[in-house]
Amino acid sequence: MLAARLPESLGVFARLAYDFACFWRPDGRRLFAEIDSHTWKTCGHNPVRLLAETPGSQLVRAAENSELVERAEALERRLEEEHARPFAYDGSLTPRNPVAFLCAEFGIYQSLPVYSGGLGVLAGDLLKEASDSGLPMVGVGLYYRQGYFHQRIDRTGLQHEYWIDTPPHLVPLALVTDDWGIARTIRVPVRGEEVVLQIWRAKVGRTSLYLLDADRPENSLLGRWTTARLYESDREVRLAQYALLGIGGVRLMRELGIDPAVIHINEGHGSLAAFELAREEVEKGRLTPRAALAAVRERLVFTTHTPVPAGNETYSAEELWRVLPDLPEGVGLEREELLDLGRIHKGDHGEPLGLSVLALRTSRSANGVSRLHGEVARGMWQELWPERDPAEVPISHVTNGVHLPTWMAPPMRRVLDEYLGENWIHRADDPDTWIPVDKIPDEELWNARQAMRAQAVRFIRERSMTDALERGEDLARIEVRGGGMLSPEALTIGFARRLATYKRMHLLTSDPGRYSNFMLGDDPVQIVVSGKAHPLDDEGKRLLTGAAARLENADAIRHRTAFVEDYDLAVATRLVAGCDVWLNLPRPPLEASGTSGMKSMLNGGLNLSVLDGWWAEAFDGSNGWGIPADPAPSEAERDSRDAYRLFDLIENEVLPLFFDRDSSGVPRGWIQLVKASLRTNGPRFCAKRMLDDYARQVYPPND
Numbered sequence: 249m250l251a252a253r254l255p256e257s258l259g260v261f262a263r264l265a266y267d268f269a270c271f272w273r274p275d276g277r278r279l280f281a282e283i284d285s286h287t288w289k290t291c292g293h294n295p296v297r298l299l300a301e302t303p304g305s306q307l308v309r310a311a312e313n314s315e316l317v318e319r320a321e322a323l324e325r326r327l328e329e330e331h332a333r334p335f336a337y338d339g340s341l342t343p344r345n346p347v348a349f350l351c352a353e354f355g356i357y358q359s360l361p362v363y364s365g366g367l368g369v370l371a372g373d374l375l376k377e378a379s380d381s382g383l384p385m386v387g388v389g390l391y392y393r394q395g396y397f398h399q400r401i402d403r404t405g406l407q408h409e410y411w412i413d414t415p416p417h418l419v420p421l422a423l424v425t426d427d428w429g430i431a432r433t434i435r436v437p438v439r440g441e442e443v444v445l446q447i448w449r450a451k452v453g454r455t456s457l458y459l460l461d462a463d464r465p466e467n468s469l470l471g472r473w474t475t476a477r478l479y480e481s482d483r484e485v486r487l488a489q490y491a492l493l494g495i496g497g498v499r500l501m502r503e504l505g506i507d508p509a510v511i512h513i514n515e516g517h518g519s520l521a522a523f524e525l526a527r528e529e530v531e532k533g534r535l536t537p538r539a540a541l542a543a544v545r546e547r548l549v550f551t552t553h554t555p556v557p558a559g560n561e562t563y564s565a566e567e568l569w570r571v572l573p574d575l576p577e578g579v580g581l582e583r584e585e586l587l588d589l590g591r592i593h594k595g596d597h598g599e600p601l602g603l604s605v606l607a608l609r610t611s612r613s614a615n616g617v618s619r620l621h622g623e624v625a626r627g628m629w630q631e632l633w634p635e636r637d638p639a640e641v642p643i644s645h646v647t648n649g650v651h652l653p654t655w656m657a658p659p660m661r662r663v664l665d666e667y668l669g670e671n672w673i674h675r676a677d678d679p680d681t682w683i684p685v686d687k688i689p690d691e692e693l694w695n696a697r698q699a700m701r702a703q704a705v706r707f708i709r710e711r712s713m714t715d716a717l718e719r720g721e722d723l724a725r726i727e728v729r730g731g732g733m734l735s736p737e738a739l740t741i742g743f744a745r746r747l748a749t750y751k752r753m754h755l756l757t758s759d760p761g762r763y764s765n766f767m768l769g770d771d772p773v774q775i776v777v778s779g780k781a782h783p784l785d786d787e788g789k790r791l792l793t794g795a796a797a798r799l800e801n802a803d804a805i806r807h808r809t810a811f812v813e814d815y816d817l818a819v820a821t822r823l824v825a826g827c828d829v830w831l832n833l834p835r836p837p838l839e840a841s842g843t844s845g846m847k848s849m850l851n852g853g854l855n856l857s858v859l860d861g862w863w864a865e866a867f868d869g870s871n872g873w874g875i876p877a878d879p880a881p882s883e884a885e886r887d888s889r890d891a892y893r894l895f896d897l898i899e900n901e902v903l904p905l906f907f908d909r910d911s912s913g914v915p916r917g918w919i920q921l922v923k924a925s926l927r928t929n930g931p932r933f934c935a936k937r938m939l940d941d942y943a944r945q946v947y948p949p950n951d
């Protein structure tokens with residue numbers, strides 16, 4: 249339909265627009281940008297909107313550009329060839345019997361805003377890697393018309409939240425219909441209403457992502473609201489969302505004729521799927537509820553991402569029966585029996601149902617997302633296996649990884665394409681692939697780094713000027729942001745992540761004297777910060793306000809700091825490519841994995857991080873900098889000790905190394921470190937290695 253509205257020769261663009269694989273390649277993105285670079289930017293890299301909103305004259309010009317059209321047709325052929333390759337993982341997984349990956353959020357690309365942060369981006373990276381590597385998988389989630397919140401910071405540093413409506417027909421999604429063009433739907437009863445859900449399909453290369461959407465005329469306003477916003481703050485609406493994801497997710501697959509060999513519950517949100525699968529077995533009349541749950545268990549695997557008990561959501565019996573009154577009867581269980589499946593202590597009537605506990609009790613396999621997190625999770629859930637020592641608790645780990653084609657910026661990719669050999673990207677998880685990194689001439693790597701930093705500085709200047717204008721700052725201050733703000737040559741330190749208290753952004757400014765000292769030293773340094781505090785996290789918001797003010801606490805520093813509002817995939821892409829040093833200061837062991845540091849590493853950034861999450865297994869003493877995670881008498885003492893170590897590292901190691909240049913201006917020692925970081929960590933923290941771990945260790949059925 250989109251093609252029918254375009255000049256004929258642009259039909260190929262309408263087809264490419266709906267394949268996300270087109271957008272994890274620089275040549276695909278460039279094709280769309282060339283149609284109208286201004287609209288491409290203003291519509292947030294959304295190809296459907298680009299084709300709908302580009303002025304007619306511009307479209308005609310593109311249609312007459314035969315070279316552009318030919319390149320698009322060549323890309324379409326190439327993608328078709330790639331999608332037609334045989335699936336590489338044998339065994340019980342096939343396109344009819346794939347892994348079904350259930351997750352509350354998916355971060356595929358900036359044009360599909362149904363993610364909030366790390367969890368969703370990881371889910372997106374896994375689907376993309378499944379497509380690249382040929383593992384049969386489908387993603388199952390929800391379509392949130394208003395997505396996650398957007399952030400605005402006012403003149404006093406206070407965070408405000410707002411939501412933008414994104415109608416699904418304006419994003420690269422196709423409604424799943426029958427032969428007559430009528431939407432196929434499923435129903436899930438919540439709060440006494442049979443909520444009707446339509447299904448959107450995102451084509452993620454040869455992987456499909458199906459998103460359930462309650463915005464149907466048959467539903468009440470409240471029913472329709474259920475899928476309006478990601479992580480809606482009302483607890484009952486959220487529980488209803490999880491019911492749609494878990495129960496609806498299974499019904500969706502039945503409707504589409506997909507019989508998953510494995511259902512991968514990614515974080516506890518989707519864990520109600522176990523009850524729906526059991527209900528199906530019981531309904532067939534062959535199994536008792538107990539036997540049904542045992543059968544279901546053989547198909548469920550669970551990944552936990554949350555190392556704090558409070559982060560694992562629980563619901564009281566009252567809440568559960570208000571939202572899902574018929575749940576026990578469907579499965580053939582007594583209410584208390586059902587609740588016990590989600591309780592740490594069976595029979596404790598006061599204990600609520602925990603979604604993670606439910607997933608742990610109903611899955612055949614469970615894993616954390618880094619080696620350290622596996623250990624933390626075993627300790628945290630040990631009570632579920634009271635007869636076992638913590639080390640014997642059956643929770644393993646698969647360390648996260650990031651999708652290399654998505655996260656490696658073009659300048660870096662060009663250098664590695666030249667030195668790592670043909671198709672190196674398909675062998676990115678092999679350490680041997682990365683050995684030639686040492687042969688790259690220092691100048692070439694440095695030039696790529698310089699180019700990426702300069703691009704990021706341009707982006708940040710423009711964004712912070714726009715942000716400042718919109719919040720009504722003094723024009724004099726705004727002009728600083730436009731011209732003198734940030735230098736393409738300065739050592740650029742990045743800190744971008746969810747601004748939860750445990751991420752400790754405040755460490756940066758906890759010693760104002762020392763902070764000013766290095767910020768105002770002879771060697772130019774600049775700091776770029778970005779991140780959102782959860783709307784209900786008052787403590788996080790307060791810290792944000794304070795830190796934002798202190799970061800630019802003197803006029804002399806203001807032009808060397810930037811806070812980029814509204815952290816999202818677009819911002820993350822720029823910052824992980826442009827920053828020289830990536831900071832992560834979690835309060836251990838609260839960083840389950842962390843993935844932004846991996847993205848920075850792939851772009852030749854160096855990590856300076858607390859030895860928590862992925863960095864605890866990545867840091868070898870010679871590929872970045874680590875702040876030890878040893879215990880402290882109190883959190884306050886830990887904070888001041890870690891701040892001290894942070895400043896020591898920046899002053900004594902980072903700055904001298906970065907500014908130690910030879911006669912041609914290249915920091916040889918720095919580049920050596922960048923090479924060590926790429927060589928040691930490139931193969932270990934790419935999504936290919938992660939997917940392979942799942943395919944070998946988690947997905948195969950138990951013998």
Ligand SMILES: *Cc1c(COP(=O)(O)O)cnc(C)c1O
Binds near residue numbers: 365367745817
């Ligand atoms: C990678 C990413 C994250 C997760 O990064 P952490 O290191 O886990 O904080 C969050 N948000 C976005 C947009 C990302 O791209």
